[in-house]
Amino acid sequence: MTEFFQLTLFGLSNGAILALAALGFVLIYKATSVINFAQGHFLLIGAYVFYAAMLVFGFHWSLAILIGVAVAIALGVLVERFILRPMIGEDAIAVIMVTIGLSSVLGGGVQFFFGTSPKQTPQFLPSGSLDIAGATIPYSRLAAIAIAAVVLTAFTLFFTRSRHGIAMRAVADDQQASLTIGISVRRVFALAWALAAVTAVIGGILLADLTGVSANLAGFGLVVFPVVILGGLDSVPGTIVGGVIIGLLVQYSAGYIGNGFEQVVPFIVLIAILMVRPYGLFGQTRIERV
């Protein structure tokens, strides 16, 4: 029972981080219908900018986060303006390929400035751990859950309450109709990329705190695919449910089956769920007519 509780806690915290990393995908897809394969490299850049601001330039961690966010916004806007905008109207799969090329550029850029050796950021999340009912969970994990919860709630509110959030949903729904009522689709696209980059910075910093700063962080971008698809490509609450389901599945299968099964169980469950709900748990069902 203790073990179950332990696994559940870690599954939840992993799920929170997964949801945070997945949020970037959803933001971009929701507004621009592009799947961004470079999302993992956005995480990487976020983590390295934070590391550089804190250790190389010696800023306080709160300031380092602000710098990370600023760089992320700039990066997101630049990428949208110079790489994605020329691709508007092209085949979705060609756009995917462009983001794959972009990931190579970003990864090479990080290597150019920081080399290949993994870095350690000083811990800024609280250290030590909490004992609950026999299970031990580090404070940093609890903090990760809390941060993810705050960010995800903020985005849910953003989409339901704020003008810009509603504009983004309108663009996602119908670009031409949005244009006719005076929404600047370009600005919405830029906003979506900037916001996605910002969530990646937060995710990257959290991940860096748990595993160290290295090129391996980029691989996390692929890990979250099942999460996004499970929740539904265009649903913010979907990422939370998807993240938690996958996080728990991985922990339970690692804890109770082992032998590397945790690497495939999420995928098997994913296919099973998709066979019943082809647009994910919360994704918008498209009704097709000829």
Next chain:
Amino acid sequence: MPATATGVFHRSYASELRLRHTRAEKARLVLVALLVLTLPFLVSPYWLTIVNQIGIAIVGAIGLNILVGYTGQISLGQGGFLAVGAYSSAILHLRGDLPVPVSIALAVLTTAVIGALFGIPALRLKGLYLAIATLASQEIILFTVRTWDAVTGGTDAISLPRLEMAGFVFRKDFHWYWIIAGFAVLAVITGRNLFRTGLGRSFMAVRDQDIAASAMGIDVTKTKVLAFAISSAYAGLAGALTAHYTGIVTWERFTLDVSVLYLAIIIVGGLGSIAGSVYGAVFMITLPALITRFGQDLQSAWSEAAAKVPAVQVIVFGLVIVLFLIFEPRGLNRIWQRMKDYIRFWPFRY
């Protein structure tokens, strides 16, 4: 893909269905045939290795293009199917004591069956949801290969003896060139002809509008599963060729990176075009080699920063793909078409 090029007019269906319409195309066929026959005598052994890798990539890329380009089912599972082909041919040859041609043929069949199996989610899923389901098939196949010790030998590599047929040992790249080139040409011919048949046309109908296709009487279920099977058969062939050509089978060769590379090949080459698969394979396999050379030049010109060269190479690789697609999102085949049109209508613009 337009069914016919602009500026070429047909009077009968038979003439439209012909593979080659103009005299220039016939001349090109002769040139290509000459090139294929003389190439191994012209290039250095180093480039021959690359040419052989390209040949195998052509087979795999045509398979993937049938699925993605012609049938519209995005797949991130090509690496997994290559692995099935490589492992089944190696195991059938070593454990089943079958001659290599038989083991390759059986490997192609096995991969087709497994491909059809993993194509079942395509009956419900579309677009990116399907892409991720095929990503799942990739992960499941590689996991099976790694853990099914009794059959695959687990994570250890399988070592294969040099191919020997009728007393002749295929030792060098030069010998292998003829096998690989033969299969690549076969893949091109079968690929081209597939889309002159009713089945091939039904693939395209499903891609363009599956509901309309089913209203026209096309069995969408059957078509999609068949597309997966045929596409995987090509992948199985490419995998089996890789296994016997390199003499070693390890799952590390068939990771997700390979699936992405194959996707890149057909996108850069041109979706829904057999010729595009060839152009893409040439481009994407040669690019790293060219970048390596570029890195060597860079290193000698800029020796104080030699440590930065690998990073620059990675950036250049990404940048070439990004710029290429921004300039021509429909790939190399489209560039070729436009050049042909330009020449055909010269001095008129259109």
Next chain:
Amino acid sequence: MKHRMRTTLALAAAAGLTLTACGGPDAGTGGEDGGPIAIGVLSDLSGATADVGTPYSEGIRGYVDWLNANGGIDGRDLELKLNDYAYDVARAEQLYSQYVNEDVVAIQGWGTADTEALRQKVAQDELPFMSASYAETLVDPEETPYNFVVATTYSDQMRVALDWISEDAGGESEVAVFHHDSPFGESPVADGKKHIDEKDLDLGYKSYAMPSGATDYVAQLGRAKSQGAEYVVIQNVSSPAAVVAKNIAQQNLDMKIVCLNWCSDELFIKLAGDAADGHVMVQPFAPPNSGASGLEDAAQHLESEGGSLEQKGLHYTQGWYTMHVMAEGIRHLVENGTEVTGPNLKQALEEMGPVDTGGVTQPVEFSAESHKGVDGTGIYEVSDGEMTELAAEATP
């Protein structure tokens, strides 16, 4: 108009690339008398293992620069053909073929991927091959006649680790083996089990695969805990091993990590921080702080270039001495006036007797029956962020 412009630009880009290609690989300079001796190097400088692949590759290059600056081998220089293959098998094959074309006499490889992919080819082309993949399957000349394993094999490291554990525990104990889910990771697992049975050690033994890209290994540690494990042997690289160390500290588990060589380095200590203290490392190459006399040349060479050995770490020395062993084989040929070719180099390495590494490793010696360079390895304990020696020459 716009379309034509696009075409022109795309063509220009393609043409630019083709021009770079036209140079073609340079003509070889391999075995002729008096000229430089060419050696092909496959390095991972930007791929999955670039974090440790970079210092290893720099060590190879550093050694050759140092050797050439000090007169080469009897006046003949070594010429390195060094390229990044990004841990991609197909790229490794391309480069290998390029090196063969450039008449190299031997190949310095790197990881499991390239070593496995090329082991048949090097035998066929008769090119001695050394790499940092120490799988025991590579030491039998009957199977892989041209592969030479310079350091203690993974299996021997595992045996040493198990012997040490048995001694440290004073008898009965439980061992959990955490390994990378790959040929590299699984390589010593079965041999460890066999060793326990053969030597009748009173150790329980279970293996656990470490999925890549995990942010924690709490579930695996939970299973190890229910097994009753007191020792965790890790066959993986430093980053994930450091996560295991942190998890053990956070969970207040009473487990001691025993790292095999790929997580026994400064990186593990740096990434795990305080959590690294008290864990044990099996490492065949002496770390920079060990004071082994063989480290001086490398340290001086790096200082002359404005670096330091402490900064580069022990993987630099690993590359340095792997190259040294190969160079000694070539020296043997040059001094005897034998032509430097692959088969001759193989024979020289097998017959020339032990190569002294100044205490960095045990003397490296190959024979026609075995291509296992050394049996023993050092054992270290992490204390206050430094590697302290527990045993200098532990042999299985």
